[in-house]
Amino acid sequence: xxxxxxxxxxxxxxxxxxxxxxxxxxxxxxxxxxxxxxxxxxxxxxxxxxxxxxxxxxxxxxxxxxxxxxxxxxxxxxxxxxxxxxxxxxxxxxxxxxxxxxxxxxxxxxxxxxxxxxxxxxxxxxxxxxxxxxxxxxxxxxxxxxxxxxxxxxxxxxxxxxxxxxxxxxxxxxxxxxxxxxxxxxxxxxxxxxxxxxxxxxxxxxxxxxxxxxxxxxxxxxxxxxxxxxxxxxxxxxxxxxxxxxxxxxxxxxxxxxxxxxxxxxxxxxxxxxxxxxxxxxxxxxxxxxxxxxxxxxxxxxxxxxxxxxxxxxxxxxxxxxxxxxxxxxxxxxxxxxxx
Amino acid sequence: xxxxxxxxxxxxxxxxxxxxxxxxxxxxxxxxxxxxxxxxxxxxxxxxxxxxxxxxxxxxxxxxxxxxxxxxxxxxxxxxxxxxxxxxxxxxxxxxxxxxxxxxxxxxxxxxxxxxxxxxxxxxxxxxxxxxxxxxxxxxxxxxxxxxxxxxxxxxxxxxxxxxxxxxxxxxxxxxxxxxxxxxxxxxxxxxxxxxxxxxxxxxxxxxxxxxxxxxxxxxxxxxxxxxxxxxxxxxxxxxxxxxxxxxxxxxxxxxxxxxxxxxxxxxxxxxxxxxxxxxxxxxxxxxxxxxxxxxxxxxxxxxxxxxxxxxxxxxxxxxxxxx
Numbered sequence: 001x002x003x004x005x006x007x008x009x010x011x012x013x014x015x016x017x018x019x020x021x022x023x024x025x026x027x028x029x030x031x032x033x034x035x036x037x038x039x040x041x042x043x044x045x046x047x048x049x050x051x052x053x054x055x056x057x058x059x060x061x062x063x064x065x066x067x068x069x070x071x072x073x074x075x076x077x078x079x080x081x082x083x084x085x086x087x088x089x090x091x092x093x094x095x096x097x098x099x100x101x102x103x104x105x106x107x108x109x110x111x112x113x114x115x116x117x118x119x120x121x122x123x124x125x126x127x128x129x130x131x132x133x134x135x136x137x138x139x140x141x142x143x144x145x146x147x148x149x150x151x152x153x154x155x156x157x158x159x160x161x162x163x164x165x166x167x168x169x170x171x172x173x174x175x176x177x178x179x180x181x182x183x184x185x186x187x188x189x190x191x192x193x194x195x196x197x198x199x200x201x202x203x204x205x206x207x208x209x210x211x212x213x214x215x216x217x218x219x220x221x222x223x224x225x226x227x228x229x230x231x232x233x234x235x236x237x238x239x240x241x242x243x244x245x246x247x248x249x250x251x252x253x254x255x256x257x258x259x260x261x262x263x264x265x266x267x268x269x270x271x272x273x274x275x276x277x278x279x280x281x282x283x284x285x286x287x288x289x290x291x292x293x294x295x296x297x298x299x300x301x302x303x304x305x306x307x308x309x310x311x312x313x314x315x316x317x318x319x320x321x322x323x324x325x326x327x328x329x330x331x332x333x334x335x336x337x338x339x340x
Numbered sequence: 341x342x343x344x345x346x347x348x349x350x351x352x353x354x355x356x357x358x359x360x361x362x363x364x365x366x367x368x369x370x371x372x373x374x375x376x377x378x379x380x381x382x383x384x385x386x387x388x389x390x391x392x393x394x395x396x397x398x399x400x401x402x403x404x405x406x407x408x409x410x411x412x413x414x415x416x417x418x419x420x421x422x423x424x425x426x427x428x429x430x431x432x433x434x435x436x437x438x439x440x441x442x443x444x445x446x447x448x449x450x451x452x453x454x455x456x457x458x459x460x461x462x463x464x465x466x467x468x469x470x471x472x473x474x475x476x477x478x479x480x481x482x483x484x485x486x487x488x489x490x491x492x493x494x495x496x497x498x499x500x501x502x503x504x505x506x507x508x509x510x511x512x513x514x515x516x517x518x519x520x521x522x523x524x525x526x527x528x529x530x531x532x533x534x535x536x537x538x539x540x541x542x543x544x545x546x547x548x549x550x551x552x553x554x555x556x557x558x559x560x561x562x563x564x565x566x567x568x569x570x571x572x573x574x575x576x577x578x579x580x581x582x583x584x585x586x587x588x589x590x591x592x593x594x595x596x597x598x599x600x601x602x603x604x605x606x607x608x609x610x611x612x613x614x615x616x617x618x619x620x621x622x623x624x625x626x627x628x629x630x631x632x633x634x635x636x637x638x639x640x641x642x643x644x645x646x647x648x649x650x651x652x653x654x655x656x657x658x659x660x661x662x663x664x
Contacts, residue, residue, distance in 0.1 A: 039570060039571055039572065044569075044570045045567075045570040048566050048567065048570055052563050148401075149581075149606070151606075151607035152611050166593055237559075238559040241558070241559045241562050241589065242558035242559050242589060242608075243585075243608060244558065244585065244607075244608045246557065246558050246559070248555070248556065248557055248582075251555065293550075293552055293564065293568075293571075294567065294570075294571055297550065298550055299525075299553050
C-alpha cells in the first residue's frame with residue numbers, strides 16, 4: 001500500500017470515496033449559487049457563510065462520534081438549549097461568564113455520561129435512552145430561568161460574546177476558529193489514538209470487540225461525552241450570538257447533526273465515516289441554507305432540496321458499495337491503521 | 341442488582357407522580373388564595389359580579405400584564421369580584437376544566453383568551469346556557485360573545501411597515517431590498533403581521549424579498565438577517581421577539597445603516613432600541629385588553645350595554661428611542 005501514488009493513498013482511507021463525491025457536489029452548489037446571485041461570493045458573505053457552517057460542523061462532529069459507535073444521540077439539540085439557558089441564566093444573575101461556562105460544561109458532560117451509561121451499561125436502545133435525556137435536557141433549559149427566556153446577558157458579558165461569536169482572529173470569526181480547534185482535537189482522537197480505534201471497532205462489530213478486550217462502556221461513554229462537549233460549545237455560541245438565553249435554542253439541531261454526518265459519509269449503522277466528511281456535510285448544509293436565501297427560494301423549496309440531498313448522498317454510498325454487505329470488524333480496522 | 345434497580349426505578353416513578361400531583365394541586369390553591377385576597381379588597385357592596393379571567397397559561401408576561409389591566413378595571417368599578425385562573429401549561433383540556441370550574445363557582449362573566457378557535461366551544465355553550473357572559477380577550481373562539489378585545493395583527497404589521505417606510509424616506513432612500521423574518525407559515529398572528537407589513541410597501545419602489553422562517557429562534561434569525569444584509573438589504577422586519585432580537589444583533593454587528601423594525605417588548609429588544617440599533621418595535625397592549633374586557637363584561641351584566649359581538653382592536657404601542 002505504501003508504494004501507491006499519493007492519490008491512491010488518500011483514497012485508501014475508509015470513507016474517502018463519498019467525501020470526494022460530495023465535495024464535488026459542494027463545489028457545484030457553490031458555483032450555481034454564485035451564478036444565481038454574484039453577491040454569494042462577496043467577501044462579506046464568505047466570512048458570514050463560514051461562521052454559519054461552524055455550529056453545524058461542531059454538532060456534526062459530536063453526532064459523528066456517536067454514529068460511528070453504532071448509536072445515535074437525539075439529545076444533542078436539547079443539550080444545546082440547556083447549555084444556552086444555563087449559561088445565560090447564570091450570567092444574568094451576575095456570575096462571571098467564564099465560571100458560568102465551566103459550570104455549564106460540567107452539566108452538559110453529566111448528560112453525556114448519563115447517555116453513555118444508559119446505552120452501554122443499562123443496554124437501553126440508544127434511540128430511547130437519548131429520547132429520554134432529550135426531553136429532560138429541554139426541561140432543564142425551560143426550568144433554568146423559571147420558564148422564561150432570559151433577559152439580556154449584559155455589558156459584563158461583552159468579552160464572552162466576542163470570544164464565541166463576534167470577535168475575529170486573523171480576519172476569521174472566532175466561531176470558525178472554535179470549530180477548527182475542536183475538529184483538530186477530535187479528528188486526532190478519532191484517527192490517531194487507541195480510543196478512536198475502539199470507537200470504530202465497537203461500531204463495526206460489538207461482539208468481536210468485546211471479545212478482543214475493548215471496554216465497551218468506557219468507549220461508548222467517550223463518544224457521548226464528545227457529543228456533549230460539542231453540544232455545549234454550540235449552546236454557548238448561540239447564547240453569545242443572541243446575547244440572551246432562549247429556551248427553544250437548538251431545537252431540531254440533532255437532525256442537522258445527523259444530516260451533516262450522513263451527507264459526509266458517516267454510516268448510521270456504525271463503524272464507518274471520517275470527520276473530514278462531516279466538514280463537507282456541514283458545509284453543504286450551510287451553503288444550501290445561505291445560498292437558497294440568496295437565490296430568493298421559498299423555504300418550502302429549501303426543505304425539499306435538503307431532504308433530497310440527504311437521501312441521495314446516502315443512496316450514492318449504497319450504490320457505490322454495490323450493495324455489498326458490511327465488512328467485518330477485522331477488515332475494517334485494517335484500513336484504519338493504514339490511514340493513520 | 342437488577343431487582344434493586346427495578347425497585348429504585350419504581351420508587352422514582354412513584355415519587356415523580358406524587359410530585360406532579362403536588363404541583364397541580366398547589367397551583368389552584370395558590371390562585372384561590374390570591375383570589376380570596378382580591379375578593380376581600382373589592383369588598384362587596386350591593387350588586388357584586390363575579391368575573392373570571394381565563395388565559396392560556398399564567399407564566400407569560402403578556403398574561404400578567406392582562407391581569408394588571410383587569411385588576412385596574414375591577415378596582416375602579418368596585419363591584420367586581422375578580423379572579424384570574426389558567427392552566428399550568430398551554431393545554432386545551434386543562435383550559436376547558438378552568439372554564440367548567442369557573443361556571444361551577446358561580447361566575448357571572450368570563451374573560452377568555454382561547455387556546456384555539458374550536459376546542460373551548462362546547463364548554464362555552466354550556467357556560468352561556470348557565471347564563472354566563474363571555475368576553476374574548478387576545479384570541480377569540482368560534483362562538484359569538486359579548487365582545488372581543490384583541491390586537492389586529494394585520495393593522496399592527498402595517499404600522500411597522502409605515503414606520504420603516506417613513507424612516508427610509510426621511511433618509512432619502514426610495515428603493516432597495518427589504519427582508520422579512522417570520523416564525524413559520526402556520527402562526528396566524530405573525531402571518532397577519534407580515535401581510536400588513538407587505539401592504540404598507542405596495543405602492544413603493546422597494547423590493548420585498550422572499551420571507552425567511554426562523555421558528556422564532558434568535559440565533560437562526562441572526563443568521564438570516566446577516567444574510568439579508570450581505571445581500572444588500574436596506575431594511576429588515578422581524579415579526580416576533582426572537583426574529584426581532586436576531587435582526588437587531590445582525591444590524592449591530594454590521595454597524596451599517598440598515599434599518600430594523602420588529603415586534604414585542606422584552607428587555608433585550610428595549611436595549612437594542614435604546615442604543616439605536618433598532619428603529620422601533622410594536623408592542624401589544626394586553627393591559628388594555630383586560631381593562632376594556634372587564635368594563636364590557638360588567639356593562640353587559642348591569643344591562644347598560646349588551647354587546648354586539650364586535651371585535652375591538654386594542655392597537656399597538658410603537659416603542660421608540662424617545663418613549664422608552
